[in-house]
Amino acid sequence: MPRKYPFNDWGKPVNEKKLAAFHDKVYDLACRTFGVDQDDDCAVSVKVIDRTRYEGGHWFPVPYEHKAKTPDEKEAVEAALLDNLAQAVDALSRYRGLQRHFERVAAERAAKKKST
Numbered sequence: 001m002p003r004k005y006p007f008n009d010w011g012k013p014v015n016e017k018k019l020a021a022f023h024d025k026v027y028d029l030a031c032r033t034f035g036v037d038q039d040d041d042c043a044v045s046v047k048v049i050d051r052t053r054y055e056g057g058h059w060f061p062v063p064y065e066h067k068a069k070t071p072d073e074k075e076a077v078e079a080a081l082l083d084n085l086a087q088a089v090d091a092l093s094r095y096r097g098l099q100r101h102f103e104r105v106a107a108e109r110a111a112k113k114k115s116t
Contacts, residue, residue, distance in 0.1 A: 013052045023048040058091065059084045 008014075027046045034043040049057055062080040063073065 008052065010052055014050045016050070019048060019050055055091075058087045 023046065026048065027042060030044040030046050031042040036042055047057060060080045060083050062084065063077050065074075065077050068074040068077050
């Protein structure tokens with residue numbers, strides 16, 4: 001089956017100027033569609049992530065705490081915050097584990113090279 005979209009093998013970074021222009025168009029569409037508040041902030045948040053350079057957005061939207069009135073609504077705020085914290089801790093643990101691995105491999109290679 002032919003590809004529906006052009007192929008990007010992740011080895012070629014996205015053009016940053018094109019990405020910024022794309023973001024501006026999507027943001028403009030969101031503001032025109034959903035409106036803005038008294039500070040001209042768009043009612044909808046638009047985040048475009050360059051997946052050739054960055055990990056995807058791993059977070060859950062957090063409800064406004066000041067709008068949470070019922071115990072269930074307050075629990076939803078806390079749950080979203082805890083979920084986001086857990087994801088951040090997992091990402092940091094994965095990063096630190098990889099750093100330790102790379103340091104260990106480099107030390108083993110250096111020791112092997114020194115002994116030969």
